[in-house]
Amino acid sequence: MLKKLFICLFVFFIHNHEPADGQKKKETLLSEKVTQMMEWTSKRSVIRMNGDKFRRFVKAPPRNYSVVIMFTALQPQRQCGVCRQADEEYQVLANSWRYSSAFTNKVFFASVDFDEGSDVFQMLNMNSAPTFLHFPSKGKTRLSDTYELQVRGFAAEQLARWVADRTDVQIRVIRPPNYAGPLLLGLLLAVIGGMAYLRRHNLEFLFSKNVWAFSATDQIGFVADGDDRTKRAYMRYGLKNEIWF
Numbered sequence: 001m002l003k004k005l006f007i008c009l010f011v012f013f014i015h016n017h018e019p020a021d022g023q024k025k026k027e028t029l030l031s032e033k034v035t036q037m038m039e040w041t042s043k044r045s046v047i048r049m050n051g052d053k054f055r056r057f058v059k060a061p062p063r064n065y066s067v068v069i070m071f072t073a074l075q076p077q078r079q080c081g082v083c084r085q086a087d088e089e090y091q092v093l094a095n096s097w098r099y100s101s102a103f104t105n106k107v108f109f110a111s112v113d114f115d116e117g118s119d120v121f122q123m124l125n126m127n128s129a130p131t132f133l134h135f136p137s138k139g140k141t142r143l144s145d146t147y148e149l150q151v152r153g154f155a156a157e158q159l160a161r162w163v164a165d166r167t168d169v170q171i172r173v174i175r176p177p178n179y180a181g182p183l184l185l186g187l188l189l190a191v192i193g194g195m196a197y198l199r200r201h202n203l204e205f206l207f208s209k210n211v212w213a214f215s216a217t218d219q220i221g222f223v224a225d226g227d228d229r230t231k232r233a234y235m236r237y238g239l240k241n242e243i244w245f
């Protein structure tokens with residue numbers, strides 16, 4: 001009788017040991033992955049991933065964190081001007097998150113460069129850069145997990161809105177101080193002042209069409225500028241030099 005009980009217990013133990021052990025392994029693996037992602041993020045706000053890292057930390061389960069990835073082509077020989085501008089904005093966004101008091105391990109920012117992870121581009125059937133994708137912490141990837149770059153542009157504020165929509169994480173975009181605007185205004189005023197001074201005996205120039213046209217275009221440029229740098233870049237280049245593979 002006792003022997004039978006032992007056997008029963010033994011069988012019971014064997015049967016239950018497996019899943020419990022698997023669960024524990026999964027938990028350990030997950031916490032290792034989260035620790036690793038946190039360590040990378042502490043070094044640079046945007047984690048650079050090649051194919052291996054992407055498969056391990058984004059594609060393969062278990063994962064309880066969201067990953068936003070910019071697929072890009074930053075090597076000079078790729079000549080992707082838009083990639084560089086988008087990268088700047090993406091860094092602003094990732095830094096705003098990394099140094100925010102609300103920072104958690106819920107969302108990580110990463111990038112995959114075509115020249116370091118072309119296998120990932122192939123795997124995802126991706127043929128243009130830059131492209132932003134969100135990999136949700138759970139559930140399937142939806143259409144809205146692909147950022148509509150052509151429609152929304154790549155300003156950090158727009159990207160933040162999309163991230164908030166996809167992950168519930170609100171990021172307040174904080175830009176490093178930009179002295180270009182005030183400097184330019186100062187220069188413009190100095191030039192106008194200088195011209196007025198030199199021509200003080202001949203104020204007719206104020207009515208010259210050319211001078212007005214010059215200052216008018218400058219004003220327009222400046223208004224667009226004040227908003228955000230990207231808008232200007234976006235208006236100037238459009239997305240014409242986005243690249244296709």
Ligand SMILES: *[C@@H]1O[C@H](CO)[C@@H](O)[C@H](O)[C@H]1NC(C)=O
Nearest residue numbers: 027030031034064065105106
């Ligand atoms: C994900 O799981 C790890 C390990 O259990 C935990 O440390 C981390 O806080 C979890 N992250 C979230 C966003 O729940």
